[in-house]
Amino acid sequence: MSMSDLTTAARVSKAWPFQEAQRLLKRYPDGVKPDGSPVLFETGYGPSGLPHIGTFQEVLRTTLVRRAFEAMIGAKPEDGKTRLVAFSDDMDGLRKVPDNIANKEVLAANLGKPLTRIPDPFGTHESFAHHNNARLRDFLDWFGFEYEFVSASERYNSGGFDEALRQVLRKNQAILDIMLPTLREERRKTYSPILPISPTTGAVLQVPVEVVDAEAGVVRFTDEDGSTVEQSALGGMSKLQWKVDWAMRWYALGVDYEMCGKDLTDSVTQSGKIVQVLGGRKPEGLIYELFLDEKGEKISKSKGNGLTIEEWLTYGSEESLGFYIFPNPKSAKQLHVGVIPRAVDDYWQFRERLAEQELDKQLGNPVWHLARANGGFEGSEAPGAGDSLPVTYGLLLNLASVLGAEASEASLRDYLESYIGAGRITPELEVLIGTAVAYTRDYIVPTLDKRAPTANEAEALRALDAYLADAAEDTSAEELQTEVYEIGKREEYGFENLRDWFKALYQTLLGSEQGPRMGSFIALYGIANSRKLIAEALAKA
Numbered sequence: 001m002s003m004s005d006l007t008t009a010a011r012v013s014k015a016w017p018f019q020e021a022q023r024l025l026k027r028y029p030d031g032v033k034p035d036g037s038p039v040l041f042e043t044g045y046g047p048s049g050l051p052h053i054g055t056f057q058e059v060l061r062t063t064l065v066r067r068a069f070e071a072m073i074g075a076k077p078e079d080g081k082t083r084l085v086a087f088s089d090d091m092d093g094l095r096k097v098p099d100n101i102a103n104k105e106v107l108a109a110n111l112g113k114p115l116t117r118i119p120d121p122f123g124t125h126e127s128f129a130h131h132n133n134a135r136l137r138d139f140l141d142w143f144g145f146e147y148e149f150v151s152a153s154e155r156y157n158s159g160g161f162d163e164a165l166r167q168v169l170r171k172n173q174a175i176l177d178i179m180l181p182t183l184r185e186e187r188r189k190t191y192s193p194i195l196p197i198s199p200t201t202g203a204v205l206q207v208p209v210e211v212v213d214a215e216a217g218v219v220r221f222t223d224e225d226g227s228t229v230e231q232s233a234l235g236g237m238s239k240l241q242w243k244v245d246w247a248m249r250w251y252a253l254g255v256d257y258e259m260c261g262k263d264l265t266d267s268v269t270q271s272g273k274i275v276q277v278l279g280g281r282k283p284e285g286l287i288y289e290l291f292l293d294e295k296g297e298k299i300s301k302s303k304g305n306g307l308t309i310e311e312w313l314t315y316g317s318e319e320s321l322g323f324y325i326f327p328n329p330k331s332a333k334q335l336h337v338g339v340i341p342r343a344v345d346d347y348w349q350f351r352e353r354l355a356e357q358e359l360d361k362q363l364g365n366p367v368w369h370l371a372r373a374n375g376g377f378e379g380s381e382a383p384g385a386g387d388s389l390p391v392t393y394g395l396l397l398n399l400a401s402v403l404g405a406e407a408s409e410a411s412l413r414d415y416l417e418s419y420i421g422a423g424r425i426t427p428e429l430e431v432l433i434g435t436a437v438a439y440t441r442d443y444i445v446p447t448l449d450k451r452a453p454t455a456n457e458a459e460a461l462r463a464l465d466a467y468l469a470d471a472a473e474d475t476s477a478e479e480l481q482t483e484v485y486e487i488g489k490r491e492e493y494g495f496e497n498l499r500d501w502f503k504a505l506y507q508t509l510l511g512s513e514q515g516p517r518m519g520s521f522i523a524l525y526g527i528a529n530s531r532k533l534i535a536e537a538l539a540k541a
Helices: 003-010 015-027 053-072 105-109 129-143 151-160 162-170 172-182 241-255 264-276 309-315 318-325 337-354 366-372 393-406 407-421 429-449 455-470 478-487 498-510 520-524 527-538
Strands: 039-045 082-088 150-151 193-196 210-213 219-221 228-232 238-240
Touching: 003 151, 003 318, 015 053, 015 228, 039 053, 039 241, 053 082, 053 129, 053 309, 053 366, 053 407, 053 478, 082 129, 082 228, 082 241, 105 393, 105 455, 129 150, 129 318, 150 151, 150 241, 151 238, 151 241, 162 172, 162 241, 162 264, 193 219, 238 241, 241 264, 309 318, 309 337, 309 429, 318 337, 337 366, 337 393, 337 429, 393 407, 393 429, 393 520, 407 429, 407 520, 455 527, 478 498, 478 520, 498 527, 520 527
Parallel strands: 039 082, 082 150
Antiparallel strands: 193 238, 210 219, 219 228
């Protein structure tokens, strides 16, 4: 497959990353800016807290659009036709002390100061923001994202934003005309686009500001002690209000694409107006829906009702997280531990299909996009395309749940090696062995409840046991599954449909409402062990 084939297919694909990239292509039909510079993608981070699953999804989704755009213009990642900036809003004043931080008194004593001018409560970095920025970069590097890190404080302090700040000062009244009608009356009295830094306390001040000389960057305001101060707004002596700051950044950096959550819809509107006043252009972008918990309620860090990256990686794989996040960004997703097993199995189903798909279908396959985001490839050259797991994650979980408190990575590995052969456990399967043990220990074993079989279910179980008594230990999963089906279809056992028979097997043998293909489970767990499960169930009848 040639690059031109990919470009042609990408330009007509209905997959959402390509649909987003189409809007950039309309902006730059030749794939480059008029001045020849790369198309700039941006994602923002507030370092008052640590990186989290929302940070991951925004960088991932932005990267997916970036790679889609490159495919549409016939570029490879290494061609330098695009850039991704991970921007840290570390010039913000700290408004409150986070709940999950040790040595809170260090932060409490510095409320209001820019995050890069507050000591690090962890004692490892130059400032609180430097600590969290380092965590962000470690986080992004661990996932293999390709990006450039930019610090707001560095740009403000070095003078890198000075010319853009002068433009804000020149357009101060026009910005006020945009913002004041959107504010409550009380807020209007103190609102200013410019937030000066107090020369006495170092805090970011929310006070009215008079522009004295826009070209020189001089402003006048009342300090916290009541004195009138006239000082420069340049060189790190001020920052901007959030919506103005966002617009100034778009203007100063030349941002072409940035997405955000639904909670920033109003900010997008106002910042879009402000950037035009400054003489810039509002970026293209996607407004995505936010995550919900298992009750359908909005996830809140203060409530602690969300799911962390660490939790997902404890119970599932990295690829499955990206897979779960990929579809329908404009639809809210429930994010809780219960969605992980299916996400893992669905990821592998799509990965197995990839190599056999026509190009247009590949471009709609989440695995194509995820693999490209992690390093770039063309079409069916996806690393691992066509790979499959010898067992599903669901089957691994069922095996681990039967083993119960005795489940361990070693015990699962032993069963798998006898089932698929020694030496066939891949690194990906090794990861899932560990996560299956953790998931079973924390979420399955505590809920297991094997009920007694009814009279007709007991008769069917005896028939299954009789078959297994005569079956060879190496009987294939397909043969075992066929016999399970045949028993369930027999009229004398009284099942209205096969679903009732399988439900009975899951509830009486595994203690769960759902389960695997029983033929595969019996083959994996072993015929002798499976007969022990049946005997235990029949003892309750």
